[in-house]
Every structure is written in C-alpha cells, then in structure tokens.
Amino acid sequence: MTAQVGTKLRSDARDNRARILAVARLAFAAEGIEVPIREIARRAGLGVATVYRHFQTKDELLAAAFAEQMVLCSAVVAEGLAAEDPWQGFSLVVSKLMEVHALDRGFARAFMSQLPQALDFAAERDRTLRQLLELVDRAKRAGALREDFVLEDISLALMANEGIRAEAPELRVAASRRFAALMLQSFQANPTAAPLPPAVRLPLTSP
Structure with a gap:
C-alpha cells in the first residue's frame, strides 16, 4: 500500500510539472x-x-519552458557559422531567428535579455551569443555587413518583429520573412535591391 501511494504521488507530481x-x-x-x-x-x-x-x-520555469527553443536557436547559429559564405550564414541566422520569434514572443525576449538566469539556460545562451558575435565579425571581415552594425541591432529587429499582428501562425511567419528581408538589406554594407518575399495583408491597428 505504501509503495502504491508513493508511486501515485510521483505520478501526480510528474503530471503537475508537465501541466x-x-x-x-x-x-x-x-x-x-x-x-x-x-x-x-x-x-x-x-x-x-x-x-x-x-x-x-520564475527563471527556473522560463529556462525549462524554453529548453527546446534554446537547442533550436543554438543549432540555427551553428548552421550559420558552418556556411561557406559569411553573408549567407548571417542572413540565414537572422531570418530563422525572426521566424522563431514570430511564433514565440517569449523566447526571443528571454534569449536577447538577461533572463532567465538559470545556469544551464544562461550558459547555453551565452555560448550561442558568442557564436553569433563570431558570425557578425566574419560578415564584416568579408565586407558584406556594414561596419557600424552591432548585436543590439538584431534586438531592435526582433522588437519590431514583435509588432506583427496576425491571427494565423503561417501569416505571422510570412510577414516575418518579408520583414527579415527588409532588415537584411539595411544591414548590408552595399545593399542590393533583391526581390522581397510576398507581402501579407495585416491589420493596420493592434487588436
């Protein structure tokens, strides 16, 4: 009986944590x-x-809630660093980060801010930010990224990206892709007028 009670309590605890x-x-x-x-x-x-x-x-809760997104974000930056062309790698990372942000407002804030401070999350975030800085440096050395670009400019782009309002997730992603293309053109050292992704009809005012 005691073993059954203990098992039930552990099961309830797991269910509560998952909920x-x-x-x-x-x-x-x-x-x-x-x-x-x-x-x-x-x-x-x-x-x-x-x-x-x-x-x-709350930091522990944030870190646990965003664990999967942190792994995805780290993989995106690693993919960008692995690209042979520094500008293509940088563009890939910015576009994918903004796409992730379009679907998850909370993660972008946690990633680009000093929250959460849970050790595992903070360590992985700091490692990924160092890799992102390396990617920025590579793109500048290649002459593709403007010299006055700073990492905070990605924060600004993500903050503006948060203003996208659309009910359907696929519309938020589509609008984010077009906005990312606009941002990337402004980040280029010698911007070229490349075609933009299709426009998305969005409400003119916030709900």
Missing part, C-alpha cells in the same frame, strides 16, 4: 515572459505553491 510547463509555454509564447507565476498556476488549475515546488523561481 505547468505546457501552460507556461503557451502563455510565454503568446504574451511574453511577463506573465506572472500566479497566472500560470491559475491556468494550470493548480495552486501557486505547487508551481513553486517544481520551480523555485
């Missing part, structure tokens, strides 16, 4: 990282204390 993470991912993706813990608990149908039993701080 918290599922709710947190949806909330952070749609609304950003400012969604408070108490709101995550309410949507998960759990008490705030239960959330804190699984995640002692």
Whole structure:
C-alpha cells in the first residue's frame, strides 16, 4: 500500500510539472515572459505553491519552458557559422531567428535579455551569443555587413518583429520573412535591391 501511494504521488507530481510547463509555454509564447507565476498556476488549475515546488523561481520555469527553443536557436547559429559564405550564414541566422520569434514572443525576449538566469539556460545562451558575435565579425571581415552594425541591432529587429499582428501562425511567419528581408538589406554594407518575399495583408491597428 505504501509503495502504491508513493508511486501515485510521483505520478501526480510528474503530471503537475508537465501541466505547468505546457501552460507556461503557451502563455510565454503568446504574451511574453511577463506573465506572472500566479497566472500560470491559475491556468494550470493548480495552486501557486505547487508551481513553486517544481520551480523555485520564475527563471527556473522560463529556462525549462524554453529548453527546446534554446537547442533550436543554438543549432540555427551553428548552421550559420558552418556556411561557406559569411553573408549567407548571417542572413540565414537572422531570418530563422525572426521566424522563431514570430511564433514565440517569449523566447526571443528571454534569449536577447538577461533572463532567465538559470545556469544551464544562461550558459547555453551565452555560448550561442558568442557564436553569433563570431558570425557578425566574419560578415564584416568579408565586407558584406556594414561596419557600424552591432548585436543590439538584431534586438531592435526582433522588437519590431514583435509588432506583427496576425491571427494565423503561417501569416505571422510570412510577414516575418518579408520583414527579415527588409532588415537584411539595411544591414548590408552595399545593399542590393533583391526581390522581397510576398507581402501579407495585416491589420493596420493592434487588436
């Protein structure tokens, strides 16, 4: 009987953790990282204390919620570094980061800010940012990226990208691709008037 109770408790704990993470991912993706813990608990149908039993701080919850996106982001930057042409590698990374951001507002804020501070997430993010800086340096040395470009310009592009409003995820991605193409032309040392991806009809005002 004791073993059965212990197994049931462990099962309940696993279910609660999975529910918290599922709710947190949806909330952070749609609304950003400012969604408070108490709101995550309410949507998960759990008490705030239960959330804190699984995640002692909000940073821990953010890191767990964004673990898969962090792996994807690191892979994107590594792919860019592996490209033979520095500008093509840089363009690929900017385009894909903006596409990820179009689908997940919370992750881009966590990645480009100092949050979350959970050690594993922070270490992986810092490593990826160093690789991103290396990619920027390569593109500048090749004469493809303007000399006054700084990493914060990617932050600015992501912040502007967050302003894209469309109900359907595929429309947000399509609009983000066109915006990324515009940004990349402005980042070039000697911009060329390349064709843009198709335009997307968007509302003129925020909902």
